[in-house]
Amino acid sequence: MRKWFSLLSVRQRLWLILSVLIITFIFSIVVVMNSSKKEMASETFSMDMSIQEIAPKFGVTGKALARELNLDLDAPKTKPLRELGIKKGTLKHAVEHLLSHKDSTLKYYIFAALVFWGIIFLVKLGRPEKSDVKNRRDWYPRTPYILSLFLSVIMAGFFLGKSPNPMEGLVKVFKSMIGLYPDPMAKVVAFGFFIILAVIGNKMICGWACPFGALQELIYSLPILRRIKQKKLPFILTNTIRAGLFLTMVLFLFGIIGGRKGFVIYHYINPFNLFNLDLESVSILLTVIIVLGGSFIIYRPFCQFICPFGLVSWVAEQFSIFRIRIDKDKCTQCGACIKACPLEAAKGIVEGKKMPADCFSCARCLNVCPVDAIKYSSKFEKGITK
Numbered sequence: 316m317r318k319w320f321s322l323l324s325v326r327q328r329l330w331l332i333l334s335v336l337i338i339t340f341i342f343s344i345v346v347v348m349n350s351s352k353k354e355m356a357s358e359t360f361s362m363d364m365s366i367q368e369i370a371p372k373f374g375v376t377g378k379a380l381a382r383e384l385n386l387d388l389d390a391p392k393t394k395p396l397r398e399l400g401i402k403k404g405t406l407k408h409a410v411e412h413l414l415s416h417k418d419s420t421l422k423y424y425i426f427a428a429l430v431f432w433g434i435i436f437l438v439k440l441g442r443p444e445k446s447d448v449k450n451r452r453d454w455y456p457r458t459p460y461i462l463s464l465f466l467s468v469i470m471a472g473f474f475l476g477k478s479p480n481p482m483e484g485l486v487k488v489f490k491s492m493i494g495l496y497p498d499p500m501a502k503v504v505a506f507g508f509f510i511i512l513a514v515i516g517n518k519m520i521c522g523w524a525c526p527f528g529a530l531q532e533l534i535y536s537l538p539i540l541r542r543i544k545q546k547k548l549p550f551i552l553t554n555t556i557r558a559g560l561f562l563t564m565v566l567f568l569f570g571i572i573g574g575r576k577g578f579v580i581y582h583y584i585n586p587f588n589l590f591n592l593d594l595e596s597v598s599i600l601l602t603v604i605i606v607l608g609g610s611f612i613i614y615r616p617f618c619q620f621i622c623p624f625g626l627v628s629w630v631a632e633q634f635s636i637f638r639i640r641i642d643k644d645k646c647t648q649c650g651a652c653i654k655a656c657p658l659e660a661a662k663g664i665v666e667g668k669k670m671p672a673d674c675f676s677c678a679r680c681l682n683v684c685p686v687d688a689i690k691y692s693s694k695f696e697k698g699i700t701k
């Protein structure tokens with residue numbers, strides 16, 4: 316890290332200082348604004364109120380509240396809950412769950428700031444200007460990335476809670492389609508925000524900003540069990556499972572399987588609950604334990620096997636502006652980057668596949684190429700042939 320810093324040009328140091336100042340400013344604003352946020356007390360709701368009276372307070376439709384109360388989506392919306400046979404405990408649980416999903420708008424700034432920092436680091440700073448390939452081991456030091464991951468876990472995770480997050484952003488669009496939100500367009504815009512961040516920098520929202528992705532990345536980065544970690548899972552297997560789960564979610568949500576609209580599989584395995592310290596559900600607790608335990612030897616198991624946003628952003632990243640690029644004229648096919656990559660992404664890129672496996676912009680491959688054929692750059696940059 317020290318060597319890397321000493322190799323930076325004056326221009327790069329200015330970029331570094333400017334980026335750190337911008338990020339510190341954004342984070343400070345978020346902390347200040349968050350402290351003035353008021354929580355909605357669950358006691359405000361009583362059994363004499365109707366679905367129609369309660370639902371708007373959470374920004375959801377009557378159908379969505381009916382689903383939370385374990386009723387059919389078309390249950391009466393004007394009758395008092397008492398008459399619908401709702402128990403106090405059910406109401407309390409529904410209120411707590413809806414509160415936990417209330418978006419913290421401030422978190423969008425954190426996501427954007429972390430992606431901005433990731434791009435600046437990968438494109439402008441990681442590789443010191445005029446530094447020779449002999450110094451490549453000093454390029455792209457891990458510390459700035461690890462710090463960024465910690466910031467994501469702390470700020471976009473435990474400090475601001477589980478919502479919004481990229482996975483939820485996608486699922487809410489589908490839930491809007493069956494009338495669970497009064498403002499479907501707002502859900503589309505929120506999802507669009509995440510997709511744009513995935514397209515600007517190759518899956519940067521997942522690689523640098525998503526708090527649960529960051530937690531898995533931090534665990535995987537621990538310098539232990541290195542031999543086991545070298546084994547990579549076939550992308551065809553992980554992506555098929557991830558896509559199969561997504562399809563199953565859609566079929567259940569629309570009532571094509573199960574016959575009851577509104578059932579969301581991901582709700583039962585949502586690891587983002589961890590950031591609200593809400594692990595009362597056994598299935599969620601098990602998911603968190605298995606995924607975080609698995610992260611010691613498998614790279615981002617939740618992202619690879621389960622996350623629907625991981626699936627959709629894999630498609631989106633094929634159009635990304637900044638990404639790993641290989642100069643085919645220089646590449647000797649030595650396989651150094653393929654070995655460094657925790658997934659099959661580098662292999663697919665080197666082989667020139669049309670749709671290589673997910674690349675999380677983790678930078679592991681950027682300082683191993685002996686002939687300087689690999690770069691993180693814009694697709695509009697000249698001189699890079701792939």
Ligand code: SF4
Nearest residue numbers: 521525528618622625
């Ligand atoms: S794929 Fe991983 S990093 Fe991306 S949104 Fe899902 S959990 Fe987060």
Ligand code: SF4
Nearest residue numbers: 656674675677678680
């Ligand atoms: S090591 Fe693999 S996942 Fe990481 S940036 Fe390189 S190609 Fe992408």
